[in-house]
Amino acid sequence: MLEISNLSVSYGAIHAIHNVSLKVNRGEIVSLIGANGAGKTTILRTISGLKKADEGEIRFEQTDLRKTEPSKIIRLKLAHVPEGRHIFPQMTVEENLEMGAFADQKDMSATMEDVYNRFSRLKERKRQLAGTLSGGEQQMLAVGRALMAKPKMILMDEPSMGLSPLLVKEIFSIIKEVNQNGITILLVEQNAKMALSISNRAYVMETGKISMEGNAGELLKDVRVKKAYLGQ
Amino acid sequence: MTFSLFFQSLINGLNQGAIYALIALGYTMVYGIIRMINFAHGDFIMIGAYTMFYTIPLMANAGMPVWLSVLAAIIVCSVVGVVVEVIAYKPVRQAGSMSALITALAMSLFLENLAMVLFGAKPQNVQKIFDLPTINFLGVALPLNVILTILIGVIMMAGLQIFIKKTKIGKAMRSVPQDRDASILVGINVNRVITITFAIGSALAAVAALMYCTKYPRVTNDMGSMMGLKAFIAAVLGGIGIIPGAMLGGILVGLIEIFVKLFAPGWYEAITYAILIVILLVKPSGILGKNVGEKV
Ligand SMILES: Nc1ncnc2c1ncn2[C@@H]1O[C@H](COP(=O)(O)OP(=O)(O)O)[C@@H](O)[C@H]1O
Numbered sequence A: 001m002l003e004i005s006n007l008s009v010s011y012g013a014i015h016a017i018h019n020v021s022l023k024v025n026r027g028e029i030v031s032l033i034g035a036n037g038a039g040k041t042t043i044l045r046t047i048s049g050l051k052k053a054d055e056g057e058i059r060f061e062q063t064d065l066r067k068t069e070p071s072k073i074i075r076l077k078l079a080h081v082p083e084g085r086h087i088f089p090q091m092t093v094e095e096n097l098e099m100g101a102f103a104d105q106k107d108m109s110a111t112m113e114d115v116y117n118r119f120s121r122l123k124e125r126k127r128q129l130a131g132t133l134s135g136g137e138q139q140m141l142a143v144g145r146a147l148m149a150k151p152k153m154i155l156m157d158e159p160s161m162g163l164s165p166l167l168v169k170e171i172f173s174i175i176k177e178v179n180q181n182g183i184t185i186l187l188v189e190q191n192a193k194m195a196l197s198i199s200n201r202a203y204v205m206e207t208g209k210i211s212m213e214g215n216a217g218e219l220l221k222d223v224r225v226k227k228a229y230l231g232q
Numbered sequence B: 001m002t003f004s005l006f007f008q009s010l011i012n013g014l015n016q017g018a019i020y021a022l023i024a025l026g027y028t029m030v031y032g033i034i035r036m037i038n039f040a041h042g043d044f045i046m047i048g049a050y051t052m053f054y055t056i057p058l059m060a061n062a063g064m065p066v067w068l069s070v071l072a073a074i075i076v077c078s079v080v081g082v083v084v085e086v087i088a089y090k091p092v093r094q095a096g097s098m099s100a101l102i103t104a105l106a107m108s109l110f111l112e113n114l115a116m117v118l119f120g121a122k123p124q125n126v127q128k129i130f131d132l133p134t135i136n137f138l139g140v141a142l143p144l145n146v147i148l149t150i151l152i153g154v155i156m157m158a159g160l161q162i163f164i165k166k167t168k169i170g171k172a173m174r175s176v177p178q179d180r181d182a183s184i185l186v187g188i189n190v191n192r193v194i195t196i197t198f199a200i201g202s203a204l205a206a207v208a209a210l211m212y213c214t215k216y217p218r219v220t221n222d223m224g225s226m227m228g229l230k231a232f233i234a235a236v237l238g239g240i241g242i243i244p245g246a247m248l249g250g251i252l253v254g255l256i257e258i259f260v261k262l263f264a265p266g267w268y269e270a271i272t273y274a275i276l277i278v279i280l281l282v283k284p285s286g287i288l289g290k291n292v293g294e295k296v
């Protein structure tokens, strides 16, 4: 569904991504794990067109994303929940969700009802300014906003960052549930254990390169992964 | 002060304030979206006023209603605003705020000098689009021109609020200043929103030109610079980047100016600016401004 080949990305003279290839098949949860600064966020931002690539190819279904105007990518039904949530702080919860449907307003109220059913806390706070929500609620809102676009696939960048252990559990169960409803997921996480536990496959990144890839269950048992990312 | 004098000053202040408010909106909307002070914005009052100066006789001769020249001014200002943005500002947007600022200052000088070459340096008299009588209301003289001007200002501001709250483009205009990346991710073409913002800001300046010329029917090539400066201060006073702040700031500057003029005619500029400086010393981010670090 999503296929990246030989991608290289840089910030000025700094080469952040070297020759990365990865693939996500329809229906999968694939996680991309690695230490801080490995280049995970850069890969997601490049997929969404927020960052320009130097070389390589990014295909989503039939479309060459490097040639697609960034604001049109959501119209291909590829959504992105960015690192740090990036909700609209001066808009209400409901307005944030409406913004999620900006590119496709068809059946907006039905989709919103679904989102509210999944995240009842958002429904209770729908008239509240999003900037006043707690971190966990903002993360729910960021996921809810992505769902409003009725995506086929979601890129998620560290959804568990800064959340309490209880909320981390909740957000991962939501990701699993979203996936069971037919949405493909590319999940970036530093919480490798949790990410691997819900994923089909995974890639491990180290300083801009893919250092390992494989079945998530096998990676969970891999000694090197255990040592480097699972703290065991 | 007699009640009648107070009341007259109040509506004069509101009249002046409504003009500043409409211009201040143009500064604040552009700042909100691209963090740039568009120093050429004041000159759009001049462009609007000259458009009316030339089109009012045309309309009259053609037997068409003269208010159509307001429409002409709105169209001309929007088109020039968009052209300025696309040709001059967009290319320097990535080059840093100093380049953008200098480009805007240069654009202001360019527009004022171009107007002098095209239309001459001699002040021209703009025919009034509406000229209503002054009526007596409970012993107070009510110039209907002023009332209508205030009303036009209020309608424009209310219209802008509704536009920004309810329409898709309006929502995009609110979301881009809050979070540009997130706006792109939900499908907003940021460059298009910036261009539309310039068009709307310039159109409001055209309406401000109508309101201004109803009171002072004189058009010169540099009429926009003083008006622009005061409106810019009004935008900062209300909290730059915040739309209701521009409206509030504009009305306040207008009221302060008129009331100070009443008591100290020769000093009113100095005192008005002093009051504004004091307000900004107490609250540097403006009356409706958030504390530093938070995005508007
Ligand atoms: N805006 C930026 N400018 C310069 N360097 C950046 C920028 N964003 C990220 N980098 C660098 O690119 C590398 C990868 O960063 P990032 O993609 O954020 O990693 P991760 O998400 O895995 O923590 C890091 O070395 C980081 O310092």
Ligand SMILES: [Mg+2]
Pocket (backbone or CB within 6 Å): A037, A040, A041, A042, A083, A158
């Ligand atoms: Mg990251």
